[in-house]
Amino acid sequence: MILQVEGVGKQFGGLQALSDVTFDLPEGQILGLIGPNGAGKTTLFNCINGVYSPTTGRVVFRGEEVTGSKTYAMAHRGLARTHQIVRPLNELSVRENVTVGACFGREGHGLHKANEIADEIMAFVGLAERADQLAGSLNVGQKKRLEMARALAARPYLLLLDEVLAGLNPSEIAHMVSIVRRIRDERGITIIMIEHVMHAVMNVSDRIFVLDYGKQIAEGTPEEVANNPKVIEAYLGDPELAERLMSE
Amino acid sequence: MSGWRKYTGLIVTLLIVLLLTFWPLITGKDITRETIFTILLSVALASSLNILLGYTGYVSFGHVVFFGLGGYVGFYLLSVQGWSLWIAMLAGGAASAILAFLLGKAILRLRGGYFALATIGVNEAMRAFINNFEPFGGPVGMTLNFQVYRDYGGPAQALWLSFYMLAALTIIVVIISYSVRMSKFGLGLLAIREDEDAAEVMGVIAPNVKTWAYVLSAIIPGILGVIFFFKNGNIEPAPAFRLHFSIEMIVMVMLGGQGTVLGPVLGGMGYQSLRGYLLTSPLFKNIQLAVAGALLLIIVLFVPAGVVGWLRQRFPALRRVLQ
Amino acid sequence: GGGNTNNEPAAANNASSSSADTSSAADTSTDEAMPEAKTETVVIGFTTSQTGSQNVSSVRQVNGLMQWMNAVNDAGGIELSDGTKVTFEAVTYDDESNTDRVQELYTRLATEDEADFLISPYSSGLTAASAVIAEQYGKVMITTGAASDDTYKQGLTTVFQAYTPASRYLTGAVDLLESLDPSVKKLAFVYENSKFSTDVVEAAKSYAESKGYEIVLFEGYDPETTDFGPFINKIQDSGPDAILGGGHFQDGSTFARQLNEKNIDVKFFTLLVAPPEPDFADLGDAAVGVIGPSQWEPLAAFTPESAQEAGLEWFGITSDEFVSAYEANYEGEEPSYHSAGGYVAGLILQKAILDADSIDPDKVKAALEAMDLLTFYGHIKFDTTAEAHGLQIGHSMVYIQWQDGDAGLAKQVVWPIEGATADTLYPMP
Amino acid sequence: MAILEIRDVASGYGEVQILWGTSINLEEGHLTSLVGANGAGKTTTMRTVMGLLKPWNGSIWFDGKDISNLSAHAKAEMGVVLVPEGRQLFTDMSVEENLEMGASPKRARDHVKKNLDLVYEMFPRLLERRAQKSGTLSGGEQQMLAVARGIMANPIVLMIDELSLGLAPVLVLDLFQSLKLLKDQGLTMMLVEQNVQMALAVSDYAYVLAQGKVELHGPSRELAKNEHVRSAYLGL
Amino acid sequence: MDFLLASVIDGLLLGFVYGIAAMGLTLIWGVMNVINLAHGPIIALGMFSLYFIFSLLGLNPYLALILVAVLGLLLGILIYFVAVHRVIDAPHLSTLLATFSVNMIIIGLGTAAFTASPRNVEFSLGSFTVGSITLLGTRLVAAVLALAVTGGLYLFLYRTRPGRYIRAVANNRDAAELMGVPSAQILALSFGLGTMLAAISGGLIATFFPFTILAGGVYELKSFVIGVLGGLGNPVGALFGGLILGVLEGIIPTFMPTTWVPVLEFGLFVLILLVRPQGLFGARK
Ligand SMILES: Nc1ncnc2c1ncn2[C@@H]1O[C@H](COP(=O)(O)OP(=O)(O)OP(=O)(O)O)[C@@H](O)[C@H]1O
Ligand SMILES: Nc1ncnc2c1ncn2[C@@H]1O[C@H](COP(=O)(O)OP(=O)(O)OP(=O)(O)O)[C@@H](O)[C@H]1O
Ligand SMILES: [Mg+2]
Numbered sequence A: 001m002i003l004q005v006e007g008v009g010k011q012f013g014g015l016q017a018l019s020d021v022t023f024d025l026p027e028g029q030i031l032g033l034i035g036p037n038g039a040g041k042t043t044l045f046n047c048i049n050g051v052y053s054p055t056t057g058r059v060v061f062r063g064e065e066v067t068g069s070k071t072y073a074m075a076h077r078g079l080a081r082t083h084q085i086v087r088p089l090n091e092l093s094v095r096e097n098v099t100v101g102a103c104f105g106r107e108g109h110g111l112h113k114a115n116e117i118a119d120e121i122m123a124f125v126g127l128a129e130r131a132d133q134l135a136g137s138l139n140v141g142q143k144k145r146l147e148m149a150r151a152l153a154a155r156p157y158l159l160l161l162d163e164v165l166a167g168l169n170p171s172e173i174a175h176m177v178s179i180v181r182r183i184r185d186e187r188g189i190t191i192i193m194i195e196h197v198m199h200a201v202m203n204v205s206d207r208i209f210v211l212d213y214g215k216q217i218a219e220g221t222p223e224e225v226a227n228n229p230k231v232i233e234a235y236l237g238d239p240e241l242a243e244r245l246m247s248e
Numbered sequence B: 001m002s003g004w005r006k007y008t009g010l011i012v013t014l015l016i017v018l019l020l021t022f023w024p025l026i027t028g029k030d031i032t033r034e035t036i037f038t039i040l041l042s043v044a045l046a047s048s049l050n051i052l053l054g055y056t057g058y059v060s061f062g063h064v065v066f067f068g069l070g071g072y073v074g075f076y077l078l079s080v081q082g083w084s085l086w087i088a089m090l091a092g093g094a095a096s097a098i099l100a101f102l103l104g105k106a107i108l109r110l111r112g113g114y115f116a117l118a119t120i121g122v123n124e125a126m127r128a129f130i131n132n133f134e135p136f137g138g139p140v141g142m143t144l145n146f147q148v149y150r151d152y153g154g155p156a157q158a159l160w161l162s163f164y165m166l167a168a169l170t171i172i173v174v175i176i177s178y179s180v181r182m183s184k185f186g187l188g189l190l191a192i193r194e195d196e197d198a199a200e201v202m203g204v205i206a207p208n209v210k211t212w213a214y215v216l217s218a219i220i221p222g223i224l225g226v227i228f229f230f231k232n233g234n235i236e237p238a239p240a241f242r243l244h245f246s247i248e249m250i251v252m253v254m255l256g257g258q259g260t261v262l263g264p265v266l267g268g269m270g271y272q273s274l275r276g277y278l279l280t281s282p283l284f285k286n287i288q289l290a291v292a293g294a295l296l297l298i299i300v301l302f303v304p305a306g307v308v309g310w311l312r313q314r315f316p317a318l319r320r321v322l323q
Numbered sequence C: 001g002g003g004n005t006n007n008e009p010a011a012a013n014n015a016s017s018s019s020a021d022t023s024s025a026a027d028t029s030t031d032e033a034m035p036e037a038k039t040e041t042v043v044i045g046f047t048t049s050q051t052g053s054q055n056v057s058s059v060r061q062v063n064g065l066m067q068w069m070n071a072v073n074d075a076g077g078i079e080l081s082d083g084t085k086v087t088f089e090a091v092t093y094d095d096e097s098n099t100d101r102v103q104e105l106y107t108r109l110a111t112e113d114e115a116d117f118l119i120s121p122y123s124s125g126l127t128a129a130s131a132v133i134a135e136q137y138g139k140v141m142i143t144t145g146a147a148s149d150d151t152y153k154q155g156l157t158t159v160f161q162a163y164t165p166a167s168r169y170l171t172g173a174v175d176l177l178e179s180l181d182p183s184v185k186k187l188a189f190v191y192e193n194s195k196f197s198t199d200v201v202e203a204a205k206s207y208a209e210s211k212g213y214e215i216v217l218f219e220g221y222d223p224e225t226t227d228f229g230p231f232i233n234k235i236q237d238s239g240p241d242a243i244l245g246g247g248h249f250q251d252g253s254t255f256a257r258q259l260n261e262k263n264i265d266v267k268f269f270t271l272l273v274a275p276p277e278p279d280f281a282d283l284g285d286a287a288v289g290v291i292g293p294s295q296w297e298p299l300a301a302f303t304p305e306s307a308q309e310a311g312l313e314w315f316g317i318t319s320d321e322f323v324s325a326y327e328a329n330y331e332g333e334e335p336s337y338h339s340a341g342g343y344v345a346g347l348i349l350q351k352a353i354l355d356a357d358s359i360d361p362d363k364v365k366a367a368l369e370a371m372d373l374l375t376f377y378g379h380i381k382f383d384t385t386a387e388a389h390g391l392q393i394g395h396s397m398v399y400i401q402w403q404d405g406d407a408g409l410a411k412q413v414v415w416p417i418e419g420a421t422a423d424t425l426y427p428m429p
Numbered sequence D: 001m002a003i004l005e006i007r008d009v010a011s012g013y014g015e016v017q018i019l020w021g022t023s024i025n026l027e028e029g030h031l032t033s034l035v036g037a038n039g040a041g042k043t044t045t046m047r048t049v050m051g052l053l054k055p056w057n058g059s060i061w062f063d064g065k066d067i068s069n070l071s072a073h074a075k076a077e078m079g080v081v082l083v084p085e086g087r088q089l090f091t092d093m094s095v096e097e098n099l100e101m102g103a104s105p106k107r108a109r110d111h112v113k114k115n116l117d118l119v120y121e122m123f124p125r126l127l128e129r130r131a132q133k134s135g136t137l138s139g140g141e142q143q144m145l146a147v148a149r150g151i152m153a154n155p156i157v158l159m160i161d162e163l164s165l166g167l168a169p170v171l172v173l174d175l176f177q178s179l180k181l182l183k184d185q186g187l188t189m190m191l192v193e194q195n196v197q198m199a200l201a202v203s204d205y206a207y208v209l210a211q212g213k214v215e216l217h218g219p220s221r222e223l224a225k226n227e228h229v230r231s232a233y234l235g236l
Numbered sequence E: 001m002d003f004l005l006a007s008v009i010d011g012l013l014l015g016f017v018y019g020i021a022a023m024g025l026t027l028i029w030g031v032m033n034v035i036n037l038a039h040g041p042i043i044a045l046g047m048f049s050l051y052f053i054f055s056l057l058g059l060n061p062y063l064a065l066i067l068v069a070v071l072g073l074l075l076g077i078l079i080y081f082v083a084v085h086r087v088i089d090a091p092h093l094s095t096l097l098a099t100f101s102v103n104m105i106i107i108g109l110g111t112a113a114f115t116a117s118p119r120n121v122e123f124s125l126g127s128f129t130v131g132s133i134t135l136l137g138t139r140l141v142a143a144v145l146a147l148a149v150t151g152g153l154y155l156f157l158y159r160t161r162p163g164r165y166i167r168a169v170a171n172n173r174d175a176a177e178l179m180g181v182p183s184a185q186i187l188a189l190s191f192g193l194g195t196m197l198a199a200i201s202g203g204l205i206a207t208f209f210p211f212t213i214l215a216g217g218v219y220e221l222k223s224f225v226i227g228v229l230g231g232l233g234n235p236v237g238a239l240f241g242g243l244i245l246g247v248l249e250g251i252i253p254t255f256m257p258t259t260w261v262p263v264l265e266f267g268l269f270v271l272i273l274l275v276r277p278q279g280l281f282g283a284r285k
């Protein structure tokens, strides 16, 4: 198991954003994390990578307890993430952004080696032509790829992707999905992805985990989850309604 | 050949500093030396501050505290304890570094305006404390007995000595500034400047990196303080911890272009030359402050990236030369 | 008005050369016309606090100095034995009452402007900063408006003090108090934290203690202080009979005003610097009874006759001449001791050049070291020992008090008894 | 009649030109979609219409008046309202204060009560969170609030950038339904939406933007059926 | 005991005026995230305006204060449009330097025009003696006025539409603009209000202490301390912060030399920044 989440809960003032979330993640899996808005998905990421320390429960990463570690410590241990609302280092070039990931990530390379890694990763995600552009001037799709590239450059064991497909058009989504799959297949990196684009997440995940109001309501293969009435009610909505809207 | 080209930015900057250094030797005039002394001092201070302000993005409004504290510690050792200038300089630098380290652990947690205010607070608290601290002469400060200068070849010779040491330190600062800019450490600083939380998520140990940047930007002002007040012959709390001076340092960094190696050098030169001119110009001397303010305002409003930043934007071809 | 109008000094950058011939005589075209009437222009450098806390006193000091300079120049300069006429030219800048600026500007005066002699700025703090530069560049400097003793104990060799040193500023006040009321025992010292005032009160304190006084409060305030509330509360709490202290004009007059507003009862109140200034009268009631030490008063009578009596050489004009010339020059402004101090600094230099019969700095310095004379301002003599070279040892203070007389509020000399113009008003109203 | 006309507008950031003569007409009471690849200039178009960017060329007409050079707040006063990309909430204010701020234009002040009921009905989650600081809402909740605040302005023309960004599928459906309701009440809308299929399904008319120019436009239904359009521009 | 009481009362009365000065600073800071380094010189201009109106026009100082307030408001709006508006969205440093250059301009012109010699407003409301404590009339009136100003500002910010706009613009300028709020005008108004408060506090201070064009600097530094004590953008907090500072300034000298006051003051300031940067009373935004 690369990651074990045991009874994790998080409270903000009077709000229980997460309660008693438990799951294990074997190495090499892609886990889809879905759930309605405000279900606590991002909060769960934040508890795993150390942005918040959980109010209850523990997080075990690669056999060691890491509950409440600092974010940079988690990065050094081999955990990388992207942000739902992108956070590029605006005044630095795309290459420098990616180099930061390589320099300070798990392997902690020197500048020279880190630059080589950055070049390779930028080519991989399709940002090579943008290497010398300032990160702030990228468009949404490119910024998402940049987030991805920075995380990958850290050579993580586990990658947390928070809505990397949001704001992308269908062809971009297809491209991004193939990248996600290749990350796992070619690099053996385990992935958890939060996503609202259903066809994509159903397509790429080995297993899906569903949160609602901070609680786990379902877990299983994409098919099992898609047909789970609780999930349909809380999250997917009435499939016929969609049909009806489109055919009107 | 290509090995050299990699360092063009550094070489250009060093050439400018060296030119300044040799100027008084060429003219052989005391006043040139005095003018260049003021300029080099500004260049060195601005370059040190730039490590924090330009690279890390933390606006220190009270950076003069390191200049003052270093100056006081060194001056005390020189004049009261009778130690040699060299040791006093080291002690001044060390005192500033230690203060920066302790402060770094504490106030660098604060962001943006809060940090800026905290540095003002630290400076004012330090000044008020020294004002009450009898071993350092309290409010009236300390005066160097002229006997001390004789150890360094008499007052006139001591002035030259101070100048050479300042020049050497300026060169060191420029090299440090360049090395930081080009290093992994520097990249970490830039990442912090852009988005500290995101940088941490990527693995930059921000608390440590920031603290070291702070320490690095404090050492040289500490040593410079010793040289400056040794040359001055006396030290008092008000001039040693003059808040206005801190702000002038920021202005210099800003004027030249923050976050670049060359910027603070040009900024320091430009600011001091302009000020020297205004102070003595018969036309402006009565309203020199207002004229300087108006010029500053124009720069802030219309050339916010500073000279170097503006040139880099305008002529991308010059980027290699203008680091 | 006490503005900085009439003394607008020579423009900054025009001091091209110190020994250039000037066109005072029509000898520029024809060499043989009057070959012996050579004119030397001596450049005198100094700064003025046109702005900042020392502004009032500094401007008066410079007014005095300029009056001397204009008088000498109008008279065709000083004539040396070889017939050379020495005239003077001033180069000055605004030091903003700021030590940093002082050092920068004196360096400029000593090098760029090639000043031959320097005069100090006003105040001990600024002067200490400028003295360092004078010494570093080996320039002879006459200090005035600067009484602190400390400066002269740092191994200086080219700096000469016109003022009575701080250590003798308030000792006379203690003597005066003792003569007025032997029953008084409790003193409070509240003083400005500056070189000068600290020197003054420390000397006065040990003098008072040696005379058996009890010091119930001894505390300094920062130069920018405008609110004396906390001190006044402390004074009230410690209940002294007499208050001594102060610092410079601004803080001193504020202190006096607030003490009066709060209706504090003291019998005897002495302040440094502020009371002798004519502007102190603006305080009205709050000024009545306040005593202050003065370097010079128009009423103090130093004359050629008194010089003869004391066996000293007399030099220069009389007090009356000084006052009337000053009032004529500066729109009726009454000179204060700072004005006289400025004038006498020039006078000392003039006498030294005459004695040296040269403008060579080394010779002038030797003449200064040998100087021992009486002027309208009093006795001038410098310490020549290595420990305190340049310290003034000839001159001493007089004490004035503001009294409400028939002609309204007026200053009276009350001490020393020999020179007194009125009895001391005691206790204070 | 077109209530809002964008005539041959050019615009961009700094010295970079993004729009190269874009023309769009919004018919009164219609829902118009603006689609195109990432970076095509959709957001830039909306920002220019709103006055957050100055048009370099061309003009913008609202209700027969040239509004090209008015500032954003003046346009909002007139009833042209934008729900921006990136939400732009008042993060330090509560949910309800945000909604109240939405009703700042004079024309909205009399309808606060009614509109508040409307948006709480559309987004019950907001009612639940009405006293929470909006900065701490989840991504999707923030998106709801942004849309709701736009509605509070009682707009004549409502422009929404990235309507369904980060919203759960169930909500997206509800939202589209609500939009249809609003449309039925006579509101004119312009929509940018990555879920192109859905967008074309609910809108009346659509513009396809590519590299800062309008490549194609026509009734949504026709575009949705056009195979060439589907493959070349919509990535379907 | 009397001594302590007298010191506390002195401090308290002064604290009201500190509070107003700080309120101006913290309003501008809270609303536009601008640390106004021209605050000190504006306080000094307040002093000079009152002085001139009083001594040239012979107006009662408290009537003059109304004029001073209006002038302060207008000056602030002017400064905003000339120096701040262009850089309001730029990084922190730009606004700091922009306001600092205004500081230099005011001080530069001020010294040229007024010289650095101290001025005094020769005005007194006499004093009242209660037991052994003497209270000055001018200070009592100043305290009352300070209370009134605080109340007015509070009501304005939290009970009026422009007040709400100010807070909205403070939070997200673009969004406010999209909601139909003329953000530039609102920012200018906020800046104007901030400088108006500075000018008022300057005017009040002028009725009890002598001053020069440089005199505002001290109050600017105090305002920083108070702003942090009371929490940014919170007018009531600023008033309380001012009172706390005033009382400290009164009490500390009863235990140690007065020159230690700034050491403790700034020490406390840094400490509060460290442990409670939102201020003792929490930043209300
Ligand atoms: N710092 C915080 N303080 C208070 N409440 C918070 C904070 N962060 C999150 N919340 C609340 O916790 C809940 C879960 O938020 P979270 O961001 O994890 O949702 P999410 O599942 O990622 O939703 P989305 O799909 O909309 O992004 C939300 O209701 C949110 O308002
Ligand atoms: N502030 C900016 N400065 C410079 N270029 C920018 C800026 N904002 C956007 N751009 C560029 O303008 C182009 C158009 O961007 P715009 O945001 O209008 O596209 P969009 O159609 O909304 O795309 P998306 O679907 O990604 O939101 C992009 O190439 C982008 O990189
Ligand atoms: Mg989320």
Ligand SMILES: [Mg+2]
Residues within 6 Å of the ligand: A140, D042, D043, D044, D085, D161
């Ligand atoms: Mg967009």
